[in-house]
Amino acid sequence: MITGKYIKELRESSGLSQTELARLANISQAHVAKIETEKVNPRLSTVNSILTVLQNKKKVTVCGDIMSKSIIPLRPTDSAKKAVSLMHNFDISQIPVMDRGRVIGSINENTIIRHMGKNPAHIKIKEIMDAPFPIVSESDSVSILPELLNFRQGVLVAKEGKITGIITKFNLLSVKN
Numbered sequence: 001m002i003t004g005k006y007i008k009e010l011r012e013s014s015g016l017s018q019t020e021l022a023r024l025a026n027i028s029q030a031h032v033a034k035i036e037t038e039k040v041n042p043r044l045s046t047v048n049s050i051l052t053v054l055q056n057k058k059k060v061t062v063c064g065d066i067m068s069k070s071i072i073p074l075r076p077t078d079s080a081k082k083a084v085s086l087m088h089n090f091d092i093s094q095i096p097v098m099d100r101g102r103v104i105g106s107i108n109e110n111t112i113i114r115h116m117g118k119n120p121a122h123i124k125i126k127e128i129m130d131a132p133f134p135i136v137s138e139s140d141s142v143s144i145l146p147e148l149l150n151f152r153q154g155v156l157v158a159k160e161g162k163i164t165g166i167i168t169k170f171n172l173l174s175v176k177n
């Protein structure tokens with residue numbers, strides 16, 4: 001049975017306000033409020049309009065919702081020793097390499113392990129760095145991430161051309177289904 005309480009739960013999980021729902025369903029906000037508090041019994045056509053809107057507005061999880069906002073970049077002139085220290089101190093396994101705000105590469109624990117025979121204090125990141133992480137928009141659906149993370153350790157997130165976060169497999173696993 002569709003109740004006002006159920007409609008309210010659907011609306012809230014869709015991230016819509018009563019005003020937005022009313023506008024999209026072509027009814028008044030006051031009417032939505034009365035339906036949700038069960039002060040009125042709406043017509044079937046009104047319920048159908050509301051449910052159509054809510055089905056089309058189901059919240060899609062986007063990259064900006066799950067990204068880590070703390071980005072700890074390295075510079076190409078930093079040492080591998082600094083990378084190891086950052087990974088240890090921040091419990092991370094991959095780091096973007098940036099130069100003057102531009103992403104130019106990446107480094108991860110596997111790359112450092114491959115160069116373990118050398119003194120990490122004398123190895124510059126630019127000598128061993130890997131290709132840059134892929135970059136997605138904050139507004140992109142998380143559905144694009146599994147394929148990218150199959151081949152890369154991380155994915156950077158940008159808004160209006162500026163890097164705003166990073167997503168790793170751990171972040172993706174935190175998405176509630």
